[in-house]
Amino acid sequence: MDDVTFAVLGTGGIGRRALEVSQYKDALTPVAACDRHGTAIDFDGLDVDELLEATEGNIDNEVATDGGADAAAVESGVKQHGEDLGVVASEQARPSEDPIQDVIDHGDEIDAVLLALPNYEHDFIPRTAERFIEGGYSGVMIDVLKRSRVIDMLDDRREAFEDAGITFICGAGATPGLLTGAAALAAQSFVEVTDVNIHWGVGLKSGYEDNRGTVREDIAHLPEYDIETARELSEAEIEEIIDDHDGVIEFEDMEHADDVLLERAGICDAGDVTVGGILDVYNDEKPTTTTVRVTGRTFDGETATNTFQLGDETSMEANVNGPALGYLKAGVRRNRAGEYGVFGPAELMPGF
Numbered sequence: 001m002d003d004v005t006f007a008v009l010g011t012g013g014i015g016r017r018a019l020e021v022s023q024y025k026d027a028l029t030p031v032a033a034c035d036r037h038g039t040a041i042d043f044d045g046l047d048v049d050e051l052l053e054a055t056e057g058n059i060d061n062e063v064a065t066d067g068g069a070d071a072a073a074v075e076s077g078v079k080q081h082g083e084d085l086g087v088v089a090s091e092q093a094r095p096s097e098d099p100i101q102d103v104i105d106h107g108d109e110i111d112a113v114l115l116a117l118p119n120y121e122h123d124f125i126p127r128t129a130e131r132f133i134e135g136g137y138s139g140v141m142i143d144v145l146k147r148s149r150v151i152d153m154l155d156d157r158r159e160a161f162e163d164a165g166i167t168f169i170c171g172a173g174a175t176p177g178l179l180t181g182a183a184a185l186a187a188q189s190f191v192e193v194t195d196v197n198i199h200w201g202v203g204l205k206s207g208y209e210d211n212r213g214t215v216r217e218d219i220a221h222l223p224e225y226d227i228e229t230a231r232e233l234s235e236a237e238i239e240e241i242i243d244d245h246d247g248v249i250e251f252e253d254m255e256h257a258d259d260v261l262l263e264r265a266g267i268c269d270a271g272d273v274t275v276g277g278i279l280d281v282y283n284d285e286k287p288t289t290t291t292v293r294v295t296g297r298t299f300d301g302e303t304a305t306n307t308f309q310l311g312d313e314t315s316m317e318a319n320v321n322g323p324a325l326g327y328l329k330a331g332v333r334r335n336r337a338g339e340y341g342v343f344g345p346a347e348l349m350p351g352f
Contacts, residue, residue: 001351004332005043006112007032007103009128011055011087013210014144014173015116017317018324019048025325026352031110034099038088041102043109047092054090100128104135111335112140112328118213119145122227126153129168130160138165140331144173144324146217147227148270151260151344158342167335168342171257172327174290174319175200175275177345179308180258181323182292184267184346186306190296193268194303197295198258200277201288202316208281211316212238218279221254247282265346286312290319326350 004027008015011033022028030048032041040046087093096102103113113132115125125143132141154170161168171177179198187193204211212235219241220230233241242249254277259270278287290310297303310319329351334343 001027001329001333003027003029004111004329005029005031005109006114006328007034007110008114008116009034009100009103010116010118011035012116012118012213013207013317014214014320014324015114016052016055016210017321018114018116019046020052021317021321022325023048025329028325028329032103032106033087033093034096034103035086036099037086038093038095039099039102040087040090040093041106042092043106051087051090051092055085055087100131101135104132104137107132107135107137107139110137110139111332112142113137114324114328115141115143117143119147119150119217119227121231122147122150123153125150126157129154129157129166133157133160133164133166136164140167140169140328140335142169142172142324142328142331144177144320145171146176146254146256148255148257148260151257151264154342155264161342162340165335165340167331167340169327169331169348170342170344171261172345172350173321173324174316175277176257176261177327178310178319178323178350179290179292180261180345181349182308183258183262183273183294184265186292186294186308187267187296189298189304189306190294191299193294193296194272195293195295196258196262196268196273197293198256198273198275198291199288199293200275200290201280201286201312202277203280203284203286204316205280205282205284207284207316215242215279215281218249218251221251221256222249242281247280248287249279249281250276251279252276261344261346264344267346323350326352 029045031043183196220227254275256275259273263270280287292308295305327350
């Protein structure tokens with residue numbers, strides 16, 4: 001396919017790794033990246049190595065929205081490394097009071113936008129998408145969000161995306177994303193799917209600093225927390241929670257968007273999908289093998305379970321950002337073919 005230019009909103013762990021992984025993907029050129037401090041734009045292609053080196057130790061998981069810093073996001077604790085410079089530490093970047101608008105203003109030259117944004121407010125990503133609609137953007141937007149209820153918010157905007165010429169792919173990381181797609185493929189053996197169980201394992205010792213925002217979002221899935229209370233936690237309180245679990249936190253029956261994404265693709269009812277996992281912050285080795293189990297009934301009356309596993313050697317970054325960029329490329333193909341609206345990872349295959 002022809003070269004694809006893309007922008008990354010948010011340069012926390014997911015955004016940074018997306019830029020890094022893009023160097024190993026054919027026909028992908030990152031041309032813009034932003035956080036709440038500023039924007040780096042170069043339509044000949046960003047110098048990814050310089051950008052990553054400049055921002056290392058200055059991780060900023062937030063971007064400005066609605067003309068300024070989103071209050072709830074800022075309150076969630078973005079100053080994690082003292083003087084948090086983020087993108088503007090790079091010689092390619094410039095400070096901005098509205099970095100998202102900077103990207104929107106150059107939308108005619110950007111094929112796709114990856115929203116590596118926090119979900120500390122359920123409508124944060126949908127509101128950001130609305131800004132692109134209002135700014136006249138026509139292209140691909142993709143996120144790796146986890147919350148089931150956000151999918152409905154995006155679906156409510158389907159007609160607006162279609163009218164704008166936007167192809168929006170939601171929940172396109174690892175889970176939801178790669179594992180949702182794997183469940184959809186595994187379901188093809190059956191005429192009725194009765195159960196989908198997704199159980200992931202992540203070792204995050206060396207990647208913890210880059211992925212504090214992801215850990216915060218995961219903690220929101222624990223029974224005693226929700227997205228609002230997790231947002232208010234200080235970094236010290238989060239580390240105390242981790243210590244209380246001896247670095248290993250187990251999650252059960254998470255509100256992950258895999259359920260509604262599989263239902264909207266016609267695979268099974270959302271209530272038949274369960275997602276859980278184990279996060280080990282003290283080790284890089286996965287505490288358990290990431291596995292998808294799809295149980296169903298075949299046309300000849302047999303009941304069976306199809307199983308899909310990720311290799312234990314694959315990192316969280318590889319399993320999130322590889323699929324995200326693959327789905328981004330698939331979205332560009334759909335967009336160039338004139339297919340607009342909202343798509344889930346169970347509805348299309350990612351490009352390589």
